[in-house]
Amino acid sequence: MTATSTVSRSVNRNSYGFQGYGFQTGLDLNSVSVRENSSTDFAKNFGVQDLRTIPEEKEVVAPSAGVALDREPDIDAAVIQLWEGRVLDVNLENDVMNVLLIAKMGQVPDHTAEIELQWVVDQDRDLVVAGAVFYLTLYKKTRRGSIQNSQELRFRRRPSWTKVQVQKVYSDADQMRAKMRARPIAA
Amino acid sequence: MTRTADIFGSSVVAVGAFNPAIFSPDWLERNKLIGKGDADGATKSSAIIISHQATVFETEWFALQVLENQFSLTSKGALTPAIKDLAVGIFSLVPHTPITALGLNFLAHFKFGAEAEYHKIGDVLAPKTIWDGLYPEGRSAGMQVLSIRIQDADRGSDLRTGNEKRISIQPSDKVRFGVLMLLNDHREIRGSADGIFPADQAASIVDSDWQSSCDDAIRVFDYVVSNALAARD
Numbered sequence: 001m002t003a004t005s006t007v008s009r010s011v012n013r014n015s016y017g018f019q020g021y022g023f024q025t026g027l028d029l030n031s032v033s034v035r036e037n038s039s040t041d042f043a044k045n046f047g048v049q050d051l052r053t054i055p056e057e058k059e060v061v062a063p064s065a066g067v068a069l070d071r072e073p074d075i076d077a078a079v080i081q082l083w084e085g086r087v088l089d090v091n092l093e094n095d096v097m098n099v100l101l102i103a104k105m106g107q108v109p110d111h112t113a114e115i116e117l118q119w120v121v122d123q124d125r126d127l128v129v130a131g132a133v134f135y136l137t138l139y140k141k142t143r144r145g146s147i148q149n150s151q152e153l154r155f156r157r158r159p160s161w162t163k164v165q166v167q168k169v170y171s172d173a174d175q176m177r178a179k180m181r182a183r184p185i186a187a
Numbered sequence: 188m189t190r191t192a193d194i195f196g197s198s199v200v201a202v203g204a205f206n207p208a209i210f211s212p213d214w215l216e217r218n219k220l221i222g223k224g225d226a227d228g229a230t231k232s233s234a235i236i237i238s239h240q241a242t243v244f245e246t247e248w249f250a251l252q253v254l255e256n257q258f259s260l261t262s263k264g265a266l267t268p269a270i271k272d273l274a275v276g277i278f279s280l281v282p283h284t285p286i287t288a289l290g291l292n293f294l295a296h297f298k299f300g301a302e303a304e305y306h307k308i309g310d311v312l313a314p315k316t317i318w319d320g321l322y323p324e325g326r327s328a329g330m331q332v333l334s335i336r337i338q339d340a341d342r343g344s345d346l347r348t349g350n351e352k353r354i355s356i357q358p359s360d361k362v363r364f365g366v367l368m369l370l371n372d373h374r375e376i377r378g379s380a381d382g383i384f385p386a387d388q389a390a391s392i393v394d395s396d397w398q399s400s401c402d403d404a405i406r407v408f409d410y411v412v413s414n415a416l417a418a419r420d
Contacts, residue, residue, distance in 0.1 A: 158220075158275070
């Protein structure tokens with residue numbers, strides 16, 4: 001960490017709340033040595049620092065020169081509203097879907113809407129069927145001083161049921177059925 | 188939230204013993220957890236590593252890093268609850284993985300209109316009365332990072348569980364005169380409790396608690412920032 005910045009030099013000592021320099025939360029190598037391996041905290045040490053935790057005796061494949069190991073994931077947007085949506089029906093003629101939107105932030109009543117299918121990315125088009133669940137994020141991004149408002153629509157994907165899971169459902173159902181008794185018929 | 192974060196993100200981190208090599212974009216696509224576009228984009232990117240020791244790659248909306256002892260799925264760009272579904276899906280596919288702890292993490296950067304507000308947050312949360320006396324001439328004390336643990340017990344009593352929340356605040360490295368707040372909702376996973384495998388337990392926790400944890404993070408961040416700014420000088 002370098003202790004030089006105009007911020008740190010220009011502030012009045014009496015109103016000095018935070019240090020104004022050197023906070024690279026993702027890249028602060030000093031923090032690596034004190035991090036516990038059992039931590040489930042934010043992956044601050046995303047990248048090269050984590051690789052340093054691998055025991056020395058293990059052989060680590062050297063990353064190619066083009067791989068940027070020391071980058072943090074680019075989290076740069078402010079969420080304005082999040083909705084969970086359910087597709088009610090799809091109108092392919094007009095290229096729209098009618099949906100029910102449930103706000104995930106704040107006290108906003110549920111409402112229905114019509115969304116053009118152009119907002120659905122190609123890889124999700126086959127998921128657009130009645131009953132499908134999606135997420136709609138309205139967000140704000142600040143880039144080079146200008147503010148950009150936009151929205152992102154992403155369909156929920158869940159893995160198919162495994163044979164073991166299906167067997168367990170049948171097994172649970174059998175157990176429940178075994179405990180059931182027919183109610184006596186009222187006279 | 189009376190104060191809206193300028194940047195908001197989330198990650199799901201699990202501690203355990205993993206086999207990094209299996210967590211490839213291709214594997215996620217084959218199991219229908221991501222689309223072809225995401226898989227192709229990640230595979231063609233130069234920033235991809237898949238090896239026995241580490242898997243690291245990114246798509247437009249998430250970054251995945253799996254080491255032998257840690258799994259980390261982090262949102263990118265605008266946060267979407269699809270990240271929760273992806274974590275649930277991945278854990279469901281590897282139910283026998285011995286996961287010992289799970290973290291639902293949220294971060295927010297708050298930008299302040301004036302430098303004075305930024306310093307007020309630090310001064311209210313970490314008063315400098317003692318520290319300024321150490322080096323009274325020509326030096327200044329500043330808060331670097333403050334972490335608070337909220338444990339599952341009254342003070343002095345035995346912990347009911349190992350679950351806890353860790354809240355941290357520090358200067359933002361992304362917005363000028365801003366602060367970064369982090370909330371780590373840490374959960375312990377018991378080995379095969381009630382016949383449920385550890386990774387299935389992790390999947391169940393993420394599925395049922397991610398949204399409430401997210402709501403709590405928004406509440407906590409707003410509460411701390413708003414109360415610090417409202418405090419008397």
